[in-house]
Amino acid sequence: MAAAKSTAPRRSAGRGRLGMFLHLILRSLTARNGRLGIALAAITVGAAVVSSLTNLYFDISIKMSEELRAFGANVIISPHKTEQKKAGSDRGVDAARLTEALHALPKDKLLGGSPFLYGLVRLDLANAVLVGVDFPGLRTISPYWQVQGSWVSANFDERNAMVGRRLAESMELTVGKTVTITNADRTIRHPVTVRGIIDTGDAEDDQIFVNLSLAEKILNLPGKADFMMASVVLQANEADIVTARLGAEFPDLDIRPIRKISQADGQILEKIQGLMALVAGVILVITTLCVNATLTAMVAERTPQIGLQKAIGASNRDIVVQFLSETAVIAVVATALGLGFGFLLAQALGQAVFSAWVTFRPIVIPLTLFLSLAAALAASILPVRGAIRIAPARVLRGE
Amino acid sequence: MLLRMLRQSFFEGRRRKALAATTVALAATLITALFALSVDIGDKMAREMKSYGSNIRVTPKGDAMPLMIGGVDYNPLKGRDHLNERDLPKIKDIFWRNNIVGLAPRLSLPVRIEGGKDAGAEATLTGTYFSHVVPLPDDPDYRTGVRVINPLWRVDGVWPDDSPDGGATDTILVGHTLAARLGIATGDSLTLVPADNQAAARPVSVSGILFTGGPEDDSMIAPLKLAQELSALPGKVQSVDVSALTIPENELSTKARRDTEALSTEEYDIWYCTAYVSSIAHQIEEAVVNAAARPIWQVAAGEGAVIGRIQTLLLVVSLAAIAAAAMSVSALMNTTVMERAREIGLMKALGAAPWEIHLLFIGESLIVGLIGGVIGLAAGAGVAQLVGWSIFGAGVEIQPITIPVVLVVSVLTVLAGSVLPARSIAALLPVEVLHGRR
Numbered sequence: 120m121a122a123a124k125s126t127a128p129r130r131s132a133g134r135g136r137l138g139m140f141l142h143l144i145l146r147s148l149t150a151r152n153g154r155l156g157i158a159l160a161a162i163t164v165g166a167a168v169v170s171s172l173t174n175l176y177f178d179i180s181i182k183m184s185e186e187l188r189a190f191g192a193n194v195i196i197s198p199h200k201t202e203q204k205k206a207g208s209d210r211g212v213d214a215a216r217l218t219e220a221l222h223a224l225p226k227d228k229l230l231g232g233s234p235f236l237y238g239l240v241r242l243d244l245a246n247a248v249l250v251g252v253d254f255p256g257l258r259t260i261s262p263y264w265q266v267q268g269s270w271v272s273a274n275f276d277e278r279n280a281m282v283g284r285r286l287a288e289s290m291e292l293t294v295g296k297t298v299t300i301t302n303a304d305r306t307i308r309h310p311v312t313v314r315g316i317i318d319t320g321d322a323e324d325d326q327i328f329v330n331l332s333l334a335e336k337i338l339n340l341p342g343k344a345d346f347m348m349a350s351v352v353l354q355a356n357e358a359d360i361v362t363a364r365l366g367a368e369f370p371d372l373d374i375r376p377i378r379k380i381s382q383a384d385g386q387i388l389e390k391i392q393g394l395m396a397l398v399a400g401v402i403l404v405i406t407t408l409c410v411n412a413t414l415t416a417m418v419a420e421r422t423p424q425i426g427l428q429k430a431i432g433a434s435n436r437d438i439v440v441q442f443l444s445e446t447a448v449i450a451v452v453a454t455a456l457g458l459g460f461g462f463l464l465a466q467a468l469g470q471a472v473f474s475a476w477v478t479f480r481p482i483v484i485p486l487t488l489f490l491s492l493a494a495a496l497a498a499s500i501l502p503v504r505g506a507i508r509i510a511p512a513r514v515l516r517g518e
Numbered sequence: 519m520l521l522r523m524l525r526q527s528f529f530e531g532r533r534r535k536a537l538a539a540t541t542v543a544l545a546a547t548l549i550t551a552l553f554a555l556s557v558d559i560g561d562k563m564a565r566e567m568k569s570y571g572s573n574i575r576v577t578p579k580g581d582a583m584p585l586m587i588g589g590v591d592y593n594p595l596k597g598r599d600h601l602n603e604r605d606l607p608k609i610k611d612i613f614w615r616n617n618i619v620g621l622a623p624r625l626s627l628p629v630r631i632e633g634g635k636d637a638g639a640e641a642t643l644t645g646t647y648f649s650h651v652v653p654l655p656d657d658p659d660y661r662t663g664v665r666v667i668n669p670l671w672r673v674d675g676v677w678p679d680d681s682p683d684g685g686a687t688d689t690i691l692v693g694h695t696l697a698a699r700l701g702i703a704t705g706d707s708l709t710l711v712p713a714d715n716q717a718a719a720r721p722v723s724v725s726g727i728l729f730t731g732g733p734e735d736d737s738m739i740a741p742l743k744l745a746q747e748l749s750a751l752p753g754k755v756q757s758v759d760v761s762a763l764t765i766p767e768n769e770l771s772t773k774a775r776r777d778t779e780a781l782s783t784e785e786y787d788i789w790y791c792t793a794y795v796s797s798i799a800h801q802i803e804e805a806v807v808n809a810a811a812r813p814i815w816q817v818a819a820g821e822g823a824v825i826g827r828i829q830t831l832l833l834v835v836s837l838a839a840i841a842a843a844a845m846s847v848s849a850l851m852n853t854t855v856m857e858r859a860r861e862i863g864l865m866k867a868l869g870a871a872p873w874e875i876h877l878l879f880i881g882e883s884l885i886v887g888l889i890g891g892v893i894g895l896a897a898g899a900g901v902a903q904l905v906g907w908s909i910f911g912a913g914v915e916i917q918p919i920t921i922p923v924v925l926v927v928s929v930l931t932v933l934a935g936s937v938l939p940a941r942s943i944a945a946l947l948p949v950e951v952l953h954g955r956r
Contacts (some may be wrong), residue, residue: 161849170841172835179831186827190570190820209693263819265775320575320814378731383569390566390909391828398555398832398906402839405548409846412541416534416853464838472831 132513140437144445147210158417159453162491165410168489171397176482179395185386186356188230192260193353193380196220196232197346199373211236211343213370214331220369221347225361230258234331238338241301245291248326248446249300250336251344253437254504260350264323268294268315277333283324300327302337309337313443352383354388375419407494414498416474418442418506425506435507442503443496450495454488461487524881534854535882539890539931541850545843546894546928551901552836553923554916559832562910563825564763568619568665571732572667572759573817574799576601576609579810590738591887601627602753603742605806607652610660612801617763617793620666622646623755625745631739632709632719639700642737643690643710645745645755648680664739667761668730675704675726680741687743689725693735697727710738720748760802760811764795766822771796851886851935854877859943867948872941879940880933887929895924916930 156432198212214234233256240249254271271279280300282292292298292313317323322436335341353361358376360408366374425438462479471475589672601622608619625645630638647663654660663680664671678689702708704726711719728739746752771794771829774781778800781789791798795818802811865875899916904912 152920157852161846164842166847168839183827185724187820191816197763207872262817263825265608265815265819267776301815304908316813319816320812320818331656351712352624364948378729378735379670380731382592382731383571386569386670387563387566387824390563394555394559394832394905396662397834397909398835401551401901401905402842405544406839406842406846408544409541409850412537412544413846413850413853416537416850416857418858419534420853468834468838471825471834485743510627 133278140441140444143420143441143450146187148420150343155449158414158449159456161410161413162450162453162495163457163460165406165413165452165494166491167464168406169403169490170461171468171484172402173486174461174477174480175468176395176399177482178469178477180354180388180392181352182469182475183391184352184384184474185475186420187387188350188352189262189385190380190384191263192232192348193358193373193384194224194232194349194351195346195377196374197374198351199372205487211340211345214342216369216372217344217347218372220232220365220372221349222350223365223368224349228352228361230350230352231256232347233257233260234344234347236331236338238334238340239303240327240337241303241305241496242290242298242327247286249334249337250323250326251331252327252328252339254328257418260348261319263319265318266315267318268313271314271328271330274330274334276330277309278312279329280346281315281317283326283328284312284316284318285324286327287313287315292316298327300329300337302339307337307339309333327425348377353384356385358384371381383402390472396406403432403490406511407490410491410494411498414446414495418446418499418502418517422502422506429507438507439500440497441493446495446499447492450491451488454491454492457491458484521919523878524885528592528904534748534909535886538847538850538854539893541732541847542887542890542928542932545840545894545931546891546924547585547838547897547901548843548894549927550898550916550924551905552832552839553920554899554914555905556829556832556836557917557920558906558914560765560829561686561763562906562912562914563823563828564765564821565619565912566910567825568761568763569598569670570817570820571814572620572622572829573795573821574760574762574802574810574811575814576758576760576802577756577812579808579914588610590887592904593936596689597676599808600751600756601758601806601809603746603753605809606758607654609758609802610654610662610803612798612805613791614762614793614798614801617798619763620662621652621758622662622667623742623758623761625742625749625751625754625756626737627745627749628713630711630713632711640713641696641700641753643748644734644737645740645742645743648661648677650680650742658864662749667759670731672729673726675724675727677926678725678741680743687741688720688722688745690722690744691726691741692724692740693728693730693736695735696737697724698849703727710748715748715750718748720744726939730759750912762795762798763793763926764798764818764821765793765887766826767796767819770794774800778814802908817936840927844927844934847928848935851883855943857937862940862943863948866944868945872944875940875944876937878934883932884929887932888925890932891925891928894928895921898924 140420140497148462174319195216221229224232233253234251238249238251239246242249253326254273254276255274258270266281271281280298282290282298287293291300294313297310297312299308301308309328317328329337335343351358351361352374361377362374366372391424428438429435462484465477465479469475544693578601601623606621606623609621612618615722623646626642628640628645630640632638649661649663649665652660654661665677673691675691678691680687697703702724706724707721708724709719709721722740722744728734733744742755746754770785770789771792774783774794778786790800791797796814797894799811799813803809862875902914902916906912
């Protein structure tokens with residue numbers, strides 16, 4: 120078929136060449152269905168893996184920072200230490216002011232927060248530390264609390280309380296029992312029902328938790344709180360930037376990342392990102408090489424065709440240009456398909472691992488396109504160059 | 519005959535076979551490396567998670583309730599129970615002793631600081647191990663302390679030396695917020711006066727400023743011996759922080775935590791012999807008299823959640839990558855078989871039965887798959903080590919199970935890629951094939 124066409128009019132050599140060129144590419148793309156399919160599939164799969172992994176890689180930091188919030192609060196908002204000292208007996212700050220600062224944190228990144236107000240009270244049997252909190256907020260910043268019974272669900276509930284495990288053991292409290300909280304000067308006695316028993320292994324095990332409004336009444340500190348703890352999804356060094364900006368907005372408050380948590384978060388994120396980058400890199404290189412090998416085999420197989428073309432007068436340049444354009448067309452089509460599949464694959468991976476969608480990043484398109492094209496062209500250029508050096512006669516004879 | 523054909527097929531198409539084997543090797547490299555990493559990642563990340571601090575706290579069983587508000591204890595130190603310092607090595611002698619990364623005792627007392635700018639200020643002094651030698655039966659030079667279990671603690675200056683021979687007991691670290699408040703700098707000399715034991719006043723020197731990000735930033739940290747002398751409690755500690763490598767909690771451990779008695783003998787054995795944080799805590803309680811060991815859930819539970827995610831992440835990514843590599847290998851084999859359509863046609867024309875043709879291709883696939891698989895195993899082990907060392911600073915253990923898995927997967931992908939097209943070609947009429955219609 121190539122021979123028949125090559126006798127086409129020679130008057131306009133340029134047009135004839137172009138026509139021939141287009142014809143050859145069109146024929147090779149349409150006539151060799153089986154092989155074309157394999158080439159397309161190989162590049163498509165490669166492009167899909169590359170693009171989905173890159174997509175996932177760009178999302179990993181934010182997704183893992185969300186996961187790391189399993190460690191609880193990472194930002195603390197408190198009055199300045201020195202001011203607290205000057206104020207002397209007048210403890211705490213306005214809870215409203217703390218809430219205002221909490222809501223000034225970036226909305227989409229804030230998981231929740233709770234004010235804390237501490238005080239010494241007497242329970243039925245002995246003294247204990249009373250903590251006033253906002254229960255719905257506390258729940259979001261304490262995912263690791265092991266609760267027996269249930270959480271107090273509403274922040275206006277003044278009849279229920281949660282008790283630390285060690286305190287409950289020493290006061291013989293169980294879920295459902297009632298305990299009376301008496302304040303220091305014995306003017307207020309308030310019965311509460313134990314809704315849940317908390318086990319954290321830390322200081323909370325010795326404390327009793329009630330809603331802030333009730334704690335304010337019992338401790339006679341209306342509208343006050345000691346500090347506010349918040350859980351915010353922050354990557355790497357964002358913690359310092361966000362808290363510094365907020366600190367400037369609220370000069371009367373001391374807003375800091377909880378270093379112990381945020382430093383460890385940073386270190387873990389770094390490791391995970393490094394791991395993901397290396398794994399993605401290895402996968403990328405190996406997938407590219409695999410695609411490369413498949414294409415190499417396919418071009419090598421067409422050596423007889425190259426011999427024939429040379430025999431009827433095609434120049435080396437013509438052949439190289441033809442094969443490269445052919446490969447480029449296949450690669451572009453396959454990459455487009457691969458990007459589509461890759462996006463779906465990334466979503467599947469995101470759902471499987473994080474139960475969340477993965478954001479599509481435009482940077483993935485040029486990256487994948489470049490890699491696929493480079494792999495495909497590199498794969499075809501070597502065997503084609505090898506083939507055109509051979510004498511046509513030998514190739515045609517089937518060596 | 520088959521052997522001769524196999525041999526010829528290899529010598530004739532040497533380049534083609536080399537290409538196929540290389541591709542299989544590449545895919546096998548990928549599988550080996552990812553498989554090894556997936557298996558080992560849990561352990562590796564668990565070690566990294568140690569930067570969140572210790573995950574088990576050991577306290578005396580009948581300890582009085584502390585009434586701590588803002589770092590001030592409203593319950594006096596006197597009358598409290600204590601643990602014996604000489605019992606500490608027993609923690610490192612339990613069933614899961616190799617999972618105990620480190621431990622650090624604590625003994626805190628309120629002191630008044632004389633000297634420095636703000637004389638007379640009150641602060642908490644905590645005695646602990648920095649890098650203390652705790653002789654064990656099987657390792658007399660075992661060193662442990664806060665430097666091991668709190669890898670993120672940073673000191674501006676030098677760590678006090680608390681080695682047993684000649685270790686100075688009169689050097690301390692001062693937390694950076696406390697140091698800033700009282701104007702204390704490295705090299706300063708202070709006099710510490712215990713709040714309830716004026717006679718035991720001691721001069722000490724500040725060897726460094728401590729940055730922890732935790733409550734320690736507002737206190738002083740000293741060698742345990744100094745705190746014991748100041749509080750007149752020789753050989754006693756208040757609590758012990760233990761850092762242990764654990765596996766995420768599951769249903770069994772939750773059940774065990776509620777009530778150990780509710781477990782059947784079999785369940786108890788499984789629970790006891792698994793490195794759950796609760797079973798390690800249970801074993802510490804058994805080993806140390808009068809001790810209550812509790813998981814610090816912030817660290818223990820958080821760890822479990824994050825490690826679980828990372829494991830799934832790597833597993834899922836590996837599966838996707840392996841599938842892609844396998845498809846690539848199959849595609850390549852497909853091409854090389856199609857190319858040999860004429861050969862198959864000729865064989866048929868000369869009277870070869872379909873099973874003979876299949877056997878030839880299966881034999882070829884086996885050889886290519888095995889050669890590629892073996893090369894890939896070696897290369898993959900290398901890649902896994904490379905990733906392990908560059909990310910975690912430690913090698914990755916290659917499980918023996920990897921070897922059969924990789925070889926089987928390699929051979930299967932090659933078979934899938936070559937036997938199917940060979941079948942369809944063998945099913946055609948020889949004439950059609952030889953004429954080049956296919």
